[in-house]
Amino acid sequence: MKRYMAAIVLASASSATYAVAPGGSDCGWGNMLFDGKSGLGSHFLASTTNGTSGNKTFGMTSGTNGCSTNGTLTYGGDAWVDATQIMDEFSEDVARGQGDALDAVAVMIGVQQQDRETFAQVMHENFTAIFPSEDVTAEEVMASVNNIMKNNDRLAKYAV
């Protein structure tokens, strides 16, 4: 919870810390909004085989984008999920003011049940601050989220 936000804030604070940034330097931390889903292959028939390929994972590492668990990236003790993988969905839910991705991020941060409504509303009201342009990176997004929480009475306790 708190450590999660700390990790991201630290990471975005200085580019010099990139090498030891949570997730590792190859981690998809810098991904931009509406990042395309490339690399799925252009098979004649649809590519998913319901199987595994490339990024094998057993929940030990986050598995995608080379992210490792050696950083202080955590949520409730789990070191293998990061909100950057659902940036698109999160941005849509913040714009609309409700949704599964919004809830998921709230849980990741540690927002309790009774404060979820406030969280959704506050994020919704601050959409432009969180997502100023389509090129915003995930780090910037989470840093903004953190700042906004800090400035809100009810949510400040979840901020770092």
Add this chain to the structure above:
Amino acid sequence: MRSFLFLISLLAVMTLATARAVAMDNDYVAILQGDAADKALWERHEWLNLLHYQRSRFAENSFTSSVDDPQFFFSANGKTSPRNEMNATLAAFFKEQDTGNEHAICRFPARLNWLVAHLGIDRQRLPAVECSDYAEWRERVHAGSATLIFPTYQLNSPSSMFGHTLLRLDPVDKDNWSDWLSYAVNFGANISNDDNSLTYVWNGLTGGYPGQFIVMPYFRKIQEYNRIEKRDIWEYRLNLTPEEVGLLTTHLWELKDINFDYYFFTENCSYRLLELLEIARPGVELTDEFVVTAIPVDTVRAIERAGMVDKASYRPSQETIAKKMIRELPEEDYDRLDRVLDQPIADDDRIFQSLPAERQKALFNTAYKLLRLRQNRKQRDPLVARKSHQLLTLLNHYPQAGLPDVQEPVRPESGHHSKRVTFGALRRRGKAYSELGFRMAFHSLEDDDAGYLRGAQINIANFIVRRKSSSGSIVLQQADFADIFSLTPRSRYFNPISWRVRGGLERVFSDGDDRTVGHISGGGGFAWQALEDGTAYTLLTGRLETNSTFTHRIEPALGVSVGGTYSGRIGTGRVEFNGEKFTGGEYRLNLSFTQNMVIARDHALQFHFKREWHTDDNFGEVGLVYHYFF
């Protein structure tokens, strides 16, 4: 001197003590093994399940494990000997040489727990090892309950045609939780990224791929199925207790990085899930009936019959939601929707400002969904990204914009069963026949489509035998390996292609008489919605046929297929005109009308009438058959 002697004797005592301890431990292992032998413990189904042994159908006490990985066995012939594997496992638990995470105790906690319970192993006598990896993983999994996940059918890929099943592990207390963050457990073929679909089909069918369990956050699966694949997802909450989920999870750890056999039809994703559930609830039998095929929806039925399903919920795909949103827009707003999608939006655009706020909101909400849907599978396009962001900013102006409720369709497991037998009678060219048919899987356009995808026909191993009433002669009328027809109507915002692929043997009228030919046929074209429950279609068709009367034995033909289906209250009816001409000059035309009448979920009557025109003859055919699904 004295201290030297003292030291020697101390050393001697210590060595003796250690030797004795080792001997005692070796003795202890022997005792345990003897005890296991007395109880014939390796014959118990829990042990057989944990090691994934399959009983041979031919030899009495012959077993083979479907695990294809030496890492999984301690005995050299562990794959075929439950007895040797148990003895070797017991010995491995007491090995002093291995440490920590590599020790048998840490790698196979499920086996250990079970053996401890059934042999009364004294845990104090086991080597003291710290299983940090296992402990960490277990803590992280939040496994208190389990949900069976079923992404529905999608015709565009062999691996998606029959749907898929995976498992989601949820915490006991879901109040402060989001399903998106749960673990999803997926068994699949471990394919190489370079394989194309044909390689996949071949290797998948012949066991050319290893299969593995992988675990990942559930949202990755939502993204994969709901968004990229545009498939609806059904979620069946299971009534497994936390203890039962614990058994499953403990065993899942044992399967980490372990290679299984993988066969697309039989030992596939769904089959392995059944095995996991059998381990969770010892005594429940789920896999026995799945000998030839394990079609995902059939495995869902088995789980339901075993009383393991609590309730079901429906998660519509992004495409389903977008279609609903489009339907909810007033028709006059379609032009505005096109403008929003295709042209840059100025903030003070009049055509939007004149609309009531609710309609503006619906417009931007729908436009965003459609735009993202169209971007599916494509590389990031900076212009589209800017447009998307713009739409979200506009959408943000309204207090709250939800997504429409999509009515839950009929559940997949409630549809007709997968196999079908047919018998009936017909009259063709003035002669009477009786007919008997069997279809291994799965669904025809005329069958009742409750629980199925409308317009998705999948016929696998479809055989028809006919007997001429007058002479009693019996012929193989049809033997299709596969007949797949994807009929997807086009609309203003969606432009799919409809296609058909079919191959096998069949009797056709050629050169004066009915005769057996081999063929591969296909077609592509378009379909449109006609009335609320009807579809009209036109396809351009091609056929390659081996026919003994052809000059060149094999000839191609080109043709058209025009028809329509209508799903009314009694059942689905279909009209179709086919015409094709072979390079050798032979032509075949036919016009048919088929009406299926649903009697019950697994019973139907089907009537058809057909008129055929050939180079050298024309005649009619009429028939009535009874279908039974099981």
